[in-house]
Amino acid sequence: xxxxxxxxxxxxxxxxxxxxxxxxxxxxxxxxxxxxxxxxxxxxxxxxxxxxxxxxxxxxxxxxxxxxxxxxxxxxxxxxxxxxxxxxxxxxxxxxxxxxxxxxxxxxxxxxxxxxxxxxxxxxxxxxxxxxxxxxxxxxxxxxxxxxxxxxxxxxxxxxxxxxxxxxxxxxxxxxxxxxxxxxxxxxxxxxxxxxxxxxxxxxxxxxxxxxxxxxxxxxxxxxxxxxxxxxxxxxxxxxxxxxxxxxxxxxxxxxxxxxxxxxxxxxxxxxxxxxxxxxxxxxxxxxxxxxxxxxxxxxxxxxxxxxxxxxxxxxxxxxxxxxxxxxxxxxxxxxxxxxx
Ligand SMILES: O=C(O)CCC(=O)C(=O)O
Ligand SMILES: [Fe+2]
Numbered sequence: 330x331x332x333x334x335x336x337x338x339x340x341x342x343x344x345x346x347x348x349x350x351x352x353x354x355x356x357x358x359x360x361x362x363x364x365x366x367x368x369x370x371x372x373x374x375x376x377x378x379x380x381x382x383x384x385x386x387x388x389x390x391x392x393x394x395x396x397x398x399x400x401x402x403x404x405x406x407x408x409x410x411x412x413x414x415x416x417x418x419x420x421x422x423x424x425x426x427x428x429x430x431x432x433x434x435x436x437x438x439x440x441x442x443x444x445x446x447x448x449x450x451x452x453x454x455x456x457x458x459x460x461x462x463x464x465x466x467x468x469x470x471x472x473x474x475x476x477x478x479x480x481x482x483x484x485x486x487x488x489x490x491x492x493x494x495x496x497x498x499x500x501x502x503x504x505x506x507x508x509x510x511x512x513x514x515x516x517x518x519x520x521x522x523x524x525x526x527x528x529x530x531x532x533x534x535x536x537x538x539x540x541x542x543x544x545x546x547x548x549x550x551x552x553x554x555x556x557x558x559x560x561x562x563x564x565x566x567x568x569x570x571x572x573x574x575x576x577x578x579x580x581x582x583x584x585x586x587x588x589x590x591x592x593x594x595x596x597x598x599x600x601x602x603x604x605x606x607x608x609x610x611x612x613x614x615x616x617x618x619x620x621x622x623x624x625x626x627x628x629x630x631x632x633x634x635x636x637x638x639x640x641x642x643x644x645x646x647x648x649x650x651x652x653x654x655x656x657x658x659x660x661x662x663x664x665x666x667x668x669x670x
Contacts, residue, residue, distance in 0.1 A: 378535075381508060385625075388475065391471055422456075431658050433658035435667075436498055442658070462479075467479065486610045487608065487610075500602055502566045502568060503598070503599065511594070515587075516609070527598065529580055533597040539575050
């Protein structure tokens with residue numbers, strides 16, 4: 330029997346159905362086996378896909394036709410030589426010379442470092458600011474994210490193989506959420522084939538019927554799934570199953586520096602597995618809007634941005650004694666070698 334708090338929060342949980350909420354574990358309505366057997370999750374997914382397609386259609390003028398078609402076919406774009414060489418060199422120098430407060434997280438064999446490129450930091454980075462707030466970069470994120478919304482920006486450093494441990498949680502195939510959404514990486518250095526290149530299952534942003542049937546099955550028991558992230562709505566899938574859903578082989582992207590990789594991460598993807606120690610530095614961006622809005626109207630930014638969000642997360646972690654592993658690590662540069670204790 331559900332506890333009284335669950336009943337008290339029922340209106341909040343119901344209202345959340347109208348937004349991007351995705352956690353089967355934390356919302357008893359979203360996680361209800363009965364409702365999901367009846368098709369609640371799949372209904373939300375179908376409706377979100379339809380609304381997203383409509384918003385994208387209204388933004389299609391933002392991209393040259395070959396790019397639009399390649400994205401619509403594959404669910405991601407690889408844009409080598411994204412910036413003119415001088416502009417890339419200026420941006421790269423600014424970013425690599427940054428020395429500022431960073432957040433770090435060690436998971437499995439990977440250490441991830443994030444430096445927010447919010448107003449506070451971008452103010453001192455004129456070349457990066459010009460590119461990242463410029464119309465080309467913003468247009469790609471608006472179209473693929475299907476919202477007129479500035480993405481959150483970070484310098485992301487991924488250090489693979491920092492300790493003897495299984496791969497990190499991002500290295501299992503998964504979808505990030507149930508609705509069209511965007512993430513991108515503007516790589517500042519090369520990512521070689523044996524390293525942790527972004528890997529995407531082409532076409533999986535447009536689910537096959539077998540994919541939808543699989544997702545319905547998973548949604549029924551997801552609230553109690555052994556895999557925490559599946560329970561939280563980022564469904565994990567085994568590689569053999571991808572094949573059974575009718576998708577082609579995943580593509581692991583090895584890229585040269587100055588390549589932009591941008592994807593709808595509601596399709597299946599993972600961080601590629603690195604054969605040894607490797608590091609990957611990129612400007613990382615993501616944006617998420619309301620899945621069900623029929624129009625791509627400009628979205629307001631949350632006051633305080635990502636720092637306010639992190640402060641709230643840290644406060645909650647202190648209160649409950651259960652953090653998610655992320656912490657302010659002190660002043661770092663993107664390429665500072667990881668210190669693992
Ligand atoms: O870093 C990567 O290559 C992909 C990680 C991932 O799955 C994500 O950021 O959603
Ligand atoms: Fe992901």
